[in-house]
Amino acid sequence: MSSFHVLIAGGGIGGLCLAQGLKRAGISCAVYEAAAEIVHSGYRLHMNALGGEALRACLPDNLYELYLQTSRRTPEREMSVMLDIHGGEIWTRPHIGPPNEGPRPHTAVNRRTLRQILATGLDDVLHFGQTAVEYEADDDEVRLLLDDGSSAVGDVLVGADGIHSVIRSQLLPEVDVIDTGMRGMWSIAPLTDDLAEVMPAALFDGFAIVTRGDGTISAIGVYDPRRPIAEAVADLAPGAEIGHVDPYVMVTYGSDLGAERGPALPDFANDSPAELHDAIRRAMQGAHPGLVELVERIDESTISPSAIRYLEVADPWPPSRVTLLGDAIHAMPPSFGAGANSALRDAACLVRSLEDAVHGRKPLLEAISEYEGQMRAEVFPIMRASADPDAVHSDHVPDLAG
Structure with a gap:
């Protein structure tokens, strides 16, 4: 052969x-x-x-x-955590998979x-x-x-x-x-020092899910590389075509798995980025100030609808x-x-x-x-x-x- x-x-x-x-x-x-x-x-x-x-x-x-x-x-904490919209911790659990330890x-x-x-x-x-x-x-x-x-x-x-x-x-x-029926949106917000100061600490764990208790959730995950990407590329793979990425927070919003989608959560597929941004703003009204600020900082050019x-x-x-x-x-x-x-x-x-x-x-x-x-x-x-x-x-x- x-x-x-x-x-x-x-x-x-x-x-x-x-x-x-x-x-x-x-x-x-x-x-x-x-x-x-x-x-x-x-x-x-x-x-x-x-x-x-x-x-x-x-x-x-x-x-x-x-x-x-x-x-x-x-x-x-390298684990999943669920929070209510006020930043209160509801539960935590380890990520699935084999043991994942060591210095990195x-x-x-x-x-x-x-x-x-x-x-x-x-x-x-x-x-x-x-x-x-x-x-x-x-x-x-x-x-x-x-x-x-x-x-x-x-x-x-x-x-x-x-x-x-x-x-x-x-x-x-x-x-x-x-089709799960889950509909929603993906987006990112630039991660800055002042935003990090006001966000609930649990959002910096492995992965966070924020629930409103009404059948909708937001999945939130930080991306802050261990080393600046361009610096790592220049050292380890000179000339490789790998784009620059600043630290960010991924923010999603949509229906939960198994929840029925009602009029308060439309299909999202035909909404503009501005309309999708307004939808998650409304969902976070009265939430922890750090969550409100995180949503406000979402870069509308990164927003896109999702269907799971x-x-x-x-x-x-x-x-x-x-x-x-x-x-x-x-x-x-x-x-x-x-x-x-x-x-x-x-x-x-x-x-x-x-x-x-x-x-x-x-x-x-x-x-x-x-x-x-x-x-x-x-x-x-x-x-x-x-x-x-x-x-x-x-x-x-x-x-x-x-």
């Missing part, structure tokens, strides 16, 4: 991590990403040891160190920064502006058809193309996308030369901050399985079957727990036994 070649549909976090791991293992690959570049899509991502250790396994040492240095400073535990990253780190050094394999349309597979190879009329041939195709994956829709057409959807849990399927990772197979609500971490976990696991196949330790389909079986055992329980209506608004401890 010296000419073994892997096709990756989708250049998100999971697809890029997979490409880095394959490159490190000496396995040929190519990534086909629909967007013309790494775009802004969401903001802060919670990181745990599941995802962080996958990055350690897949990235070259300098890029893994760059990830650590551009991660959020270690908070006093995994904390949080800026999503685009992580994608830019993951793309560094992949110029020869990363193809922007090419959208996967469908595939053709037989016992010997798989062909990926692209929207520009071209195609690519490889030994394995990995669908890493997100919740609306065209690869999954062909491989597992019975798996449906579920997830996938049905797929029944086991027979292994083939086509497989899936990340949101393409287990998109989940953000209840435990596990989506990106699970995609990274997939990438590292799949690299190990493909290494077994390439080096003749296992037949290819057996290696892919083991990868998919481990995913079902380790990630699907998190997926189910994330969709539980109790996941966000109580001190619910998820059952991840299977």
Whole structure:
């Protein structure tokens, strides 16, 4: 299998991590990403040891160190906390995942920064502006058809193309996308010293959820890198195209999982940024002064509406030369901050399985079957727990036994 070649549909976090791991293992690959570049899509991502250790396994040492240095400073309490709008603590719970300790535990990253780190050094394999349309597979190879009329041939195709994956829709057409009914908005507010002074201290813990007790919540997370990004890049990856990001606070507002959306919380999809800003201002009336000030400082240019959807849990399927990772197979609500971490976990696991196949330790389909079986055992329980209506608004401890 010296000419073994892997096709990756989708250049998100999971697809890029997979490409880095394959490159490190000496396995040929190519990534086909629909967007013309790494775009802004969401903001802060919670990181745990599941995802962080996958990055350690897949990235070259300098890029893994760059990830650590551009991660959020270690908070006093690395846990989730729920507050009422007056800043009172309702409950706390540890983040899910393996033990996450040491002098620089995994904390949080800026999503685009992580994608830019993951793309560094992949110029020869990363193809922007090419959208996967469908595939053709037989016992010997798989062909990926692209929207520009071209195609690519490889030994394995990995669908890493997100919740609306065209690869999954062909491989597992019975798996449906579920609309949670959760509607809301994402935004960021610049984190300044004077804002930090008035914010409730618990907002600086690992992750905070503020509840009004009326079926709406705000998720709030600080991003303050351990080292200025430009300085870390110049030291560890000179010339890498990684944009500047100032410290910020991510602020969301919307309906809670399982809550019915009433007239007080519209769909948001057709509202302007100014209208969305006014909506969260109204929601924070009478709240802790630091929360009111945080909302007032939101940069309206960063506001965008959101709708939370997830996938049905797929029944086991027979292994083939086509497989899936990340949101393409287990998109989940953000209840435990596990989506990106699970995609990274997939990438590292799949690299190990493909290494077994390439080096003749296992037949290819057996290696892919083991990868998919481990995913079902380790990630699907998190997926189910994330969709539980109790996941966000109580001190619910998820059952991840299977």
